[in-house]
Amino acid sequence: MPNWCRADVVLRSDERPLAHRPSRLVWDASQRRLLSVDSANQLLTVHQEHVATSDWDRTAWQIPGEPVDICEESNGSSRFWVADSTGPQVRCIDLGKSPPRIVRSLPLAGTPSRVVSNGKVLAIAQRWQHRVSFVSIQNEDRAALVDVPLEFAPGEMLLTPDGTTLIVADAFQGKFAVIDAATLKVVSEREITVHNIGGLAWSDDAELLVTCQKLHPYPTTASNIASGLVIENLLLTLQFDTEQHTLTVRHEKELGTPSQGAADPVGIAANANGELFIAAAGVDHLLQLTAQHEVYGRLEIGRHPTQVIADRKHHRCFVLESFTPAIRVVDTRSGVTQTQLEFGPAAEKSPAQRGEELFLDARSSQFQWMSCQSCHSRAHTNGRLADTFGDGTEGAPKQVPSLLGTRDNNPWAWNGSMQTLHGQVTKSFHSTMHSPDTSARDVMDVVAYLHSLAPAPPLQVDDEKLISQGQRIFNDRGCQRCHIPPLTFTSDLTYDVGLADEHGLKKYNPPSLRGVGQRFGFFHDLRAPTLESVFEEYGHQLDDSLTPRQLRALVAYLQSL
Template sequence: MTGALRADRPAAPVHASPQALCLSPDGALVAVVNATSDSVSFIDATTHAVLRQVPVGQRPNHARFSADGRQLYVSCAWDGTIDVVDVAAGKVSARWDAGGTPNGVALSPDGATLYVVDASEDRVRAIDVGCGRIQWETPVRNQPRYVTTTPDGARVLVSNNLGRTLTIVEAATGRVAEQRDLGRCSMLREVVTSSDGRWAFVANLVSHDEMPTLQIERGWIHSNGFTIMDLEQPGHRVTLLLDHLLQGAANPTGLVLSADNRWLYVSLAGIHEIAIVDVAKALELAATAQTADDVRRLQENVEIVEQLGIARRVSSGGLGPRSVALDEARGELWVAHYFSDAVAVLDANCGTVKESIPLHDPVEMSLWRQGELLSCDARMCYQNWFSCVSCHQEDGTVDGLNWDLANDGLGNPKSAKDLINGHDTAPAMWGAVRASLFDGIAGGQRFEGFVADQDRQDALETYFGSPEHVPNPYQRRQSPELIERGRLIFLAAGCDICHPAPRFTDQKLHDLGFKTVDDFRARFDTPSLRNVYRNGPWLHDGRAMTLEAIFTDHNPDDVHGRTRGLSSAELAALVAYLRTL
């Protein structure tokens, strides 16, 4: 994809879209990362006045203050950099290379090292804050999103967004100490540790892709909560759900833990609420899970947390709460509201909204922006269990899971396809059961439990019909010579016959020998190769865990392109080219 917007996508208005926030070490300032205005706002934590707005790189995602509070380290996902903001001067003083798509950042307890996760290259990197040099980098799992450290600085914890795992890395060496399996947890978001370093908490969904998608109620497609991990017991994890019996807690996203480990605050982005969790009671319940069956029963129980008074949910004070920060000195919880272009301040004890702080003058939502909000809004779903982004992420891509949808018959699960390529590559779905994007969106509304609403249909079709063009990090990081070599191999192998530019699909169904005993059909829709680098795992059932595996493990008869005779160097060039599409 290119960095420019499609001509048919509205260019205005510009929203702030606060994505993340953090409190300075002295508690004087709150820094707010504004994702779509490419800026950071600084707010006086006492007066709640917006002091200044500082431009940074494209699509800032996350930030942390330096140990002395003089710098703010901002991950700029579309530029692949960490922008170092001089807080006093109000400007970017340095820019460090941080890989393909830097997301979450965390500072070591001694303030000497910044840890950054790279969602497109599946890496965590340690950067020396004294010089901006990368000390080490370590492969983790699929699309890491957030990172934190243990209080002693010995371990780095990475929440793997699509990997269903938490990676634990030794901070000194970058060696992976453990890949902790989190079972059916998906869409892993922020992760925090307790002050004694024993416990870790991560916000996540629980996705029941092992079952046909026939029942929304009681969380049997998606449920929502957080996972507790005892870091002293390898493999330990217990997931507790923040849902209620008749109302889901869609899309847990942000987390913050009080210094005394008494309260855990979780933003529920899909229902615009904050969950306030009694940690002692949560740990007591988690301790009752002594067997694998106990763990399973707890992660399927949508009632017990509410029944035992472990958590209560309050209004977040805006639309789309994402990151949260706790000002314990003032007893205030700060909440970044992506769709309100504002930051709310809540009483941390009782959860009442004290104030909403706008980050700029009010801007009316365009139809495109309304569609973006609806894609993230679980109020579209019966009993609020999930939203579009529960399966397609906030960027409209994939969740890496195979789902058994009823729209093409039961018993043949297939991977979720991305939505951002649906606007000009009809038909939709692997079996072409939706004739167009319009049909797919209407079907999606029905899937969420309601008859398709025309106003919502118009907004969603405008949004998904004019997708946002993200700069491709591989175009920036691969050598032009390697890309060209891969392009010529792509053509020589005949890949362009079914994947012709510019859509990189012929929009037809083909039988390439991928049918399994579970499939009702042998012919599948040709997917577009645009954005293929971020749409894995690949093939209709997600059998290819890497792009290389498509050709090395799943093309023995050269039916899917003539690739059997490629050398390792030629295969590497082909994959390098594919990643730039």
């Protein structure tokens, strides 16, 4: 049974400068207030609008843990659910009390990343555990947690307008799951060859609008990038069949132009006329689209806009600018900024924070078609092939590697040609991004950010005996010669693994096995779709084959790293 408890929320009364990093935003229409969470500073900030004067007040509350998302319990409710990634748990905060109180707290086995509620159940996405958990919010005495496993890491979630069905999108690639909110069963699945699904919204015609990107394995030349042959920044229109619960792609719309890309489209909202507003996070623009989904305007706004929330009643939208940091209020009829809501005095940013901003900034690339994030989704991987000249050639695309834990993975590049992380970052800016002006400080800052990234956590494997057997097989079969335990599970040499690329390259830099269970394909060209196929189909570095029991044990061990 969940462990419900009470705790205090503390008013932040001082105005000391902070490096504000608001990450998620919700609009409480009944009380005309905006609520945002800041995981870096453990803050819940409330911006309250006063109808008579059109002024806004700001109140900040110190809350426990690292809040990464927030949702309203139901329309007009004074209760809001906050996901805490460090607990890990979700908490219900009642803002109807003075001061606000944490009235419920639900511990979780996995780390929450997104929360949504239909007023009856709360859905909690746990990205690295590949599941969505549900809990009743109407009956505390029977609030048992129900886990719904997925075939992918969940990212954005959206309820159907009637609240009966939950759409769950992939955090890294292009998979979708449709979950019945009553039976808590997956009723449909779909995969589209896109990645970085950043925004979900319903059109007035009950079609699902999706912002995302699509990577192609063409060389990252300037002309290919400008032509959209390397990466596309897209708005998808999907038809949702309410009876069969299926998703069908009806239309793809490129949001950029050859001379001006629209990198990293994320938040999306529609006004009362069906016109759309899309945050292009990589270029600091708010795109304006007609009801027919044609781009007709680009509003220059603050740094790294991530969410767009429509307030149709008052013909405006709210844009969360994570790095400004601010909330911009935009008139959806004229495109004019009505006001900009601040978060308080800003402290000086650290090198790692500046590096994160550069990592997410497509203005560092030629034509602004892509940022580092465009391929390295959430600093992880999109599981696709890219031809970035990383190995000094073109025509031999390689797997996009995860950057989580890359600080310990020297050397870098698939052929091991880069001996320092500084050198790898510099080369990526020049040969992949075609950056017009990258300074030494920029490189140092990005390296500082990469040094802050821990490896992806392992998939949970409960059978300790099986894991122990797999570890013995790993050592007995000599896997540790290239993937040296216990820290990095890699080495600083290259090895001939019997797999040549298009130019005959056979020696490769062994990737770290930390978090290997969170990847989407294996070997330099993704020819092995699963860990099992690495050994079953390709017999990777094995003198003789494994029995089914040995294979299960070895895979369990690898997934536990």
